[in-house]
Amino acid sequence: MLRDRSKRRSLDPVAGNEFLHRRSFLRGGLAAAVTGYSVVKTAAAEPLTDDPWSLVPGAVTRPYEQRSRFEDQVARTLSNPKGEARVQNARTPLHLLNGTITPNGQHFVVAQSGAPDIDPERHRLLIHGLVKKPLIFTLDALARYPMVSRMSFIECGGNSAPLFSPQPIQANVQGLHGLVSCSEWTGVLLSTLLDETGVDRQAKWLIAEGADAPTLTRSVPLSKGLDDAMIALYQNGERLMPANGYPMRLLLPGWEGNMNIKWLRRIKLTDAPGMTFPESKTYAQILPNGKAYQFYFVEEVKSFITQPSPGTKMSGLGQYEISGIAYSGDGRIARVMVSADGGKTWAPARLQQPVMSKAFTRFSMPWRWDGRPAVLQSRAWDDAGNAQPTRAEFVAQRGELKTIPPLAAFPNQHFNGITSWAIDEKGEVKHVYA
């Protein structure tokens, strides 16, 4: 029943700064390192006692389960908690979550005017414009069509924008990268509905419109609409959350967050883009070469380390697991390398299987912290051949701000460079440029 331990190899570092072979934990590597801590005790002399909660009946099960009161601090941070008349951001606490799915309560939100209170019985989806037969769909009608499910991340085009700052902004992974989340989305492929309406030969774009008060509107090439675009009705098994588009949103796997129109009420096929406010202004950056960076859609290959990261504590010397998230709007993650010496040496991280296209992939790597300063980095490649750039490479191409604005006020978009966390001798973790 037990495995033969005699064949284990010795515990060799595989790169600089104390990376370990991925199976090193299974060779007794951690026992020596960790059992010296007060957090793990040898138990021989411990009497077995009941904790107070084991002595009384527990809480009655409710129709819809709620979290433990001890988890209240695991929450999204809000940019506009009073709902003043400007955008509301809610950032996902990626450093406190694990796995690859973002629970529905923690999915990031960017909303121009909060979440409309939509009655699903009365909501309609209209598809019209350059179609052969315009149609209106109710939720009941959509329920009769073939549904598909897929894991997909959604990322705000402005996620990670603080890294355009000329100096590293001291924030945690939630503040820097918290505008990305990943869910299992289920719904009807848009191509299925366009087969119902028919498509005119002149149609080249579709314009999608939400039912929120600002009527957020974006233009999408029809080719994406006929590829993997989905009318998403379920998020991780249940109906969408109100701030994520209840009762239906457009899902454009791997494409800029706000094109995934929430509270979707209308799709109009056209021969040209609508030049709506977001695509004429918000997402039309002027590059260093003077050209406008307009109609770039894909959230490109990216990764960052979530544990350890600023705000998580190093609980002493010894072995840890470095863990993080990688994703690409161009396909599957092919490889993630991690460095503990600011990019001098690299080692390949383990990728949690199955690796799915345009979805979060969790990577991990055992690491022994010897108390010396370290700089942790991760770098991802996707199966379309794209590599995550260094920050220096990225800002050389796409520009860098000259001043440090407040955290929520970065005008630039689509940052996907490498993130660096420095660990000092006290075990404090800080955001640095390296």
Place this chain on the structure above:
Amino acid sequence: MLRDRSKRRSLDPVAGNEFLHRRSFLRGGLAAAVTGYSVVKTAAAEPLTDDPWSLVPGAVTRPYEQRSRFEDQVARTLSNPKGEARVQNARTPLHLLNGTITPNGQHFVVAQSGAPDIDPERHRLLIHGLVKKPLIFTLDALARYPMVSRMSFIECGGNSAPLFSPQPIQANVQGLHGLVSCSEWTGVLLSTLLDETGVDRQAKWLIAEGADAPTLTRSVPLSKGLDDAMIALYQNGERLMPANGYPMRLLLPGWEGNMNIKWLRRIKLTDAPGMTFPESKTYAQILPNGKAYQFYFVEEVKSFITQPSPGTKMSGLGQYEISGIAYSGDGRIARVMVSADGGKTWAPARLQQPVMSKAFTRFSMPWRWDGRPAVLQSRAWDDAGNAQPTRAEFVAQRGELKTIPPLAAFPNQHFNGITSWAIDEKGEVKHVYA
């Protein structure tokens, strides 16, 4: 940009009673059938008007998102809502969910005495008995070990027990099959921790104990503990829900629900099983041949149709998608066949990819309801070669009750036979034996 429609084949049934080729929706099959309904309208003459929710600012985003008020009726049904001194069951509304993940608020629960209110800072996991070095782990200590994620269903051994009744009980899929759910679980493999403690050669079993007031205790062969058993810390990305074991539970992928000990506080390695109450009484059925059916662990291959199912409405004649869930504690789902004529003819369903071992697999099949009575069935096979039995085959081996007890009072276990839904001429869906 548009695909060539000229190559489409005609819309041929692939089995009796109006099953359709899986791509038939993409050949214009539904347009004719559905656009006659009031739920889908041609839109040419419709003026575009704003709904009331589009005219006012929406709700302010909160730190932890809550569901729409229109979803309150999508909820678990409770067997003991007042928390009287007996077991509490909460059944998952599988007919109202979709995809493969059960959201954390809707995961089924069986709790002997509710959910203990555990302080995660004070909770400890002890591993002792036939080990070389007994150890106590805190949550912080476990956070430093390598973590893995996996999709896994958990199913109560008593799920589907109403089908032991000699007459089909009129309940919906939630009442009949709602004690099974599927999540992404993340945590530390038990084998990793047993490498830390070491294992004595005499050890053959482990006894796992929960911190709830009844101290639920189950015996598990050590081979499972060294295979894929996990100390689960996260459920769909966030910490476990209180009634699902917060802050940690034992996950035994594919094995009988209550062996997956919640609120796990102790694992003792032994040379023999503990013969605890659940394994001596609850899960030790007397078979028709007079022998006790003890220490059967695996939740065997099973499937059932969730849409349509009792309580969902048929909204008129024409095309529908039959959709359901299949899973096996022995591995991956290899195949699901569906029948609309009570098992006379069968057609292969589409399996949603990726198909993962010991996890929910969503299957689907387009079907045209012509208004005649129909009996819908699904039958699953796993990649270990097991086939889901008919109900008649199953009860011949495992027994059938002589009387019809109340829904929650079936003493027998591990039913995995075929479920049949009859649709009458009015479109009403009922549970039948066929």
